[in-house]
Structures are given as structure tokens and as C-alpha cells.
Amino acid sequence: MNRKVSAITTEIFPSEMRTSLGRNLTYGMLDVIGRAIVIGEYDNVAFPTEAELARKHGVSRAVTREAVKMLTAKGLLSARPRQGTIVQPQSSWNLFDSDVLHWLLERKFSVELLRHFNQLRVAIEPEAAALAAIQATDAERTAIGAGLARMVAAEAGADNTLAADIAFHVAVLEGSRNPFYKQFRDMVASALATSIHFTNRIKGRTASIEDHRAVYDAILARDSDGARCAMRRLIGDVLVLIGEAEATAST
Amino acid sequence: MNRKVSAITTEIFPSEMRTSLGRNLTYGMLDVIGRAIVIGEYDNVAFPTEAELARKHGVSRAVTREAVKMLTAKGLLSARPRQGTIVQPQSSWNLFDSDVLHWLLERKFSVELLRHFNQLRVAIEPEAAALAAIQATDAERTAIGAGLARMVAAEAGADNTLAADIAFHVAVLEGSRNPFYKQFRDMVASALATSIHFTNRIKGRTASIEDHRAVYDAILARDSDGARCAMRRLIGDVLVLIGEAEATAST
DNA sequence: AAGTCAGATAGATATGATAATTGCGTAAAC
DNA sequence: GTTTACGCAATTATCATATCTATCTGACTT
Secondary structure, three states, X not given: OOOOHHHHHHHHOOOOOOOOOOOOHHHHHHHHHHHHHHHOOOOXXXXXXXXXXXXXXXXXXXXXXXXXXXXXXXXXEEEEOOOEEEEOOHHXXXXXXXXXXXXXXXXXXXXXXXXXXXXXXXXHHHHXXXXXXXXXXXXXXXXXXXXXXHHHHHHOOOOOHHHHHHHHHHXXXXXXXXXXXXXXXXXXXXXXXXXXXXXXHHOOOHHHXXXXXXXXXXXXXXXXXXXXHHHHHHHHHHHHHHHHHHHHXXX | OOOOHHHHHHHHOOOOOOOOOOOOHHHHHHHHHHHHHHHOOOOOOOOOOXXXXXXXXXXXXXXXXXXXXXXXXXXXXXXXXXXXXXXXXXXXXXXXXXXXXXXXXXXXXXXXXXXXXXXXXXXXXXXXXXXXXXXOOHHHHHHHHHHHHHHHHHXXXXXXXXXXXXXXXXXXXXXXOOHHHHOOHHHHHHHHHHHHHHHHHHOOOHHHHHHHHHHHHHHHOOOHHHHHHHHHHHHHHHHXXXXXXXXXXXX
């Protein structure tokens, strides 16, 4: 075995390997196995043993074990001697892990998942905006304004719409000065990236800038309740669209 | 090395080893290293190499690597050749991982952390109650009622107050029928366990039962807004207490 | 029927060797 | 003097193998 590891890695895990993960065999295995679990490949079949996994992917058992341990840490697997490695029920997966989130989103586009996303956002972001109105530093308020400015620029084609939208919402989360709210950064980014195609198809986003500006103005004015309501309206609108889509799809 | 592993494990990680983690050396290492990181033991010193960690704790490098990989999966560490293993900034820790959460809480009782906890709860739980009012199944409504009944029983000394409180709030989260909300189960349990000593010290919880009943009644009546408001009042009260405690502590 | 023990299975651990990566210092080149 | 090239060394990454430990199964015993 005198070939370069990177060559082997790219051979085993060709293109779909996420760049946010490392380039090691271990991370490659993590990605491959994690995605397979999320897809449901092992839903009705027994999960292979470590030895089988290692052999199937042509890597050592040490690498396999490290990948399995990482998936255990993320709540997807559990391992016991003699019983083997088993896939945990989805309720114990750590859905706020960005890897798990990515695997879930790559699996399939599901309006239901999008609704669950935005049902969470409608709880988190208005409250984050309310906190930001009270507690954000000047720098953080500036960042929120910069996000809004990017959205305006994107409207004129001078910036990326999605990136600008994400920047705004992330800035609000940062402004909450609460580490738990900041954790939702990846989640919101994923939700926006997923929903932008969806919402754009249904309804023009022209009104969106004004809605975002209302949030910004309230935060600047240190109007906590105003910020909460404005943000709630913003996300509530998306939620209504999703609800309508689900209703028409089921009839 | 012909001694039993369990003996070595209990020797290295005597009593403080959490039972939710496995009894293996790997999980013991995970717990010990994770706690040390959260405590801040490596804040201003270089993180040891794998070989040093293994030697210091008297385990093999394989075990050490698996523990490090799990901590990497939880966002606490990152490892690169030549650079070594380094502790990630707290912003990239996965705070919704129950291990990380436990380590954080064991570190020190911090009113600030408690406030951050409840600032999140005041976003999540009212919305969960609102969703539950609309979407919960009969069985889930029954579970919420059972939680309330346990609280009443606890009032009379026939049940554990904390366990009953947790059961009620978890039942509401389950009733939301949204997997993301269900993820907050551990978080809410930890928050309640941490805050019960705090709030009990300040103010009797006699009014609490009525507040909880208001939530339950609104959910039963399928009154979404009523459930949201009732739950918001419940947690908002705690938040006010925490704010007062912080204010008096700083003066 | 209940308890006990042997075998089999699969993860857990240890160990030693080798490969890959990359920060850093030094020398060469411009 | 500055930049580039190159090689050393440190550290993680990987592999291979052997042994240990936990636990299920089933046969055997009482």
C-alpha cells in the first residue's frame, strides 16, 4: 500500500465528498456512512459489522472505528459488543449538527422538512431580534445594517441575493449576544438556501426588502417588541406560503 | 497489561464518570478530555499531542484517537498533522449536544448561563405549545395532562417535583410534532434541573401549577395563541427572577 | 423449570510500524 | 534585502495483527 492516501480517498469517495469535511479517509468514511444512514439504506437491514464496513470500503478497521465513533457522537449510531453497531432512531440524531443537517437536506427536498425548519425559525429569530434590539453592540448593529445594504445591492444585481439574505439573518443572531442563538447560524443558512428556490418560484421577493428594513429599524431604535413582530411577520409569510403549497399538494 | 479494563477505567475515571456515557476507556477519555476543555484547562496552554494524552492517561493511542475524533465531531477540537490538536473557539462547539451541555453545567453554576438557557426557552417553548395546540395527537395531549397531574401529585409529596416539571415540558415539546423542537428535550431538562434550586430559593412555586394548567387548558382547547401566551408567561417569570438576581449581584 | 457453563460473535484495546501532511528553518536565487 | 525552493522534523493518519472483554445462544445439569 504505497499509494498516496489522497488518491485512495478520491477514488473511494469521488466527488460527492463535502469540502467542509477533511480530506482524510476517516472523514470520507464518516461522510459516506452518515449519508447512507440518513438516506435510510440501513432502515430494514442489519448494519454491517466494523470488519465488513472496513472491507467493503477498503480501509482499515481503525479508520472505520473512528468514523463510527464520530457518528456515535452525532447520535446516529450506537455500538455494543456482540450486538453490533445499530442505527439509532431519528429522534436521537443531533439535528443541529451541520453534517447531519447537510445529509438530511441532500437526501431529498421535502416541503415538510422545510416547514419544520421555518417553524423553528419563527420561534428563534423573532426572539433573537428582540434580544438584539436591547443588547447588540454598535458593531453588531452595523453588521445588521451591512446585511441589509447587501440585500439592496443584490436587488440591483450587485451582490448575491442568497448570501446577502443569510448575512442579514446571521447578523441578527449574532446580535442576540446569546451563544445558543448563535448556534443557529448554520441552520438558518441551510434553511434559506433550501427555501430560496421554493419561495422565489411562488412569489416575488420584492416586498422582502421592506420587511427586512422594518426589522433593522426596530433594532436600531432599540424597540424590542417591534423587532420581534417585524421578524415574526417576515418568517410568518414564508410559513404561510409553505402551508399553501402543502395544501395544494395534498388535494 | 493483563488487568481487567473495567478496573483500569474505574481507576482512571473514578466516580464522576457520567453513566449516560459508556463504560469503555474511549468514553472515559471522551468525558475526561471534554470536561477539561470546557473547564478551560487548555485555554492558554498548548493542547497535548495524541501520544502525550495517551501516556498521561495510561491508555493506547487508538483509544485516545477515538476520543479525540468524538470531540472533533462535537466541535470542541480539530486536528491536523504537524499542527497538532487544537481546541476550537467556543462558538463552534455544538451546544445542543447533551454531553457538551452537561460539561458546561458541571463546570460552574453561572447565572449568565442560566439566563442564556431561559432566553432560548422563552423562544422555543411558547411556539412549541402553540404548535401542540394545533397538531398534537390525543395521546400527546394525554401525556401533557399526565405531566400536569404529576406536578399536582408532587405538590402533595407523592411525586418528584423536578421530574414532574420536566415531564410536562417535554410532553409539550413532543406534542409539537416537529423533530427540531423535540431535540430540546435534553436542553429543557438540564435547564430545569439547574434552575430549580435557583428559583426555589427566591420564590415559592405555588403559583406555578396554575400557570402550567393554563398552558394545558389552552392546548386542550386547541387555542394556539392562548397556549403560546401562557407558556411565555411561565418562562418569562423565571427570566425576570434571573434578571433581578443578576442586577442585585452586580450592585 | 431454573440455573450454570462453554462456545461463538463482535466490539474494545494494545502495539508497532509506516505513510502523509505541513510548519519552519535554511540555503539558494533574484 | 527579499523571495523562493527545499529539506527536516513533528504530528497526525493509516495499517496490520493480536488479544481481551462483553454478551448472546444453546446445551447441559440439577
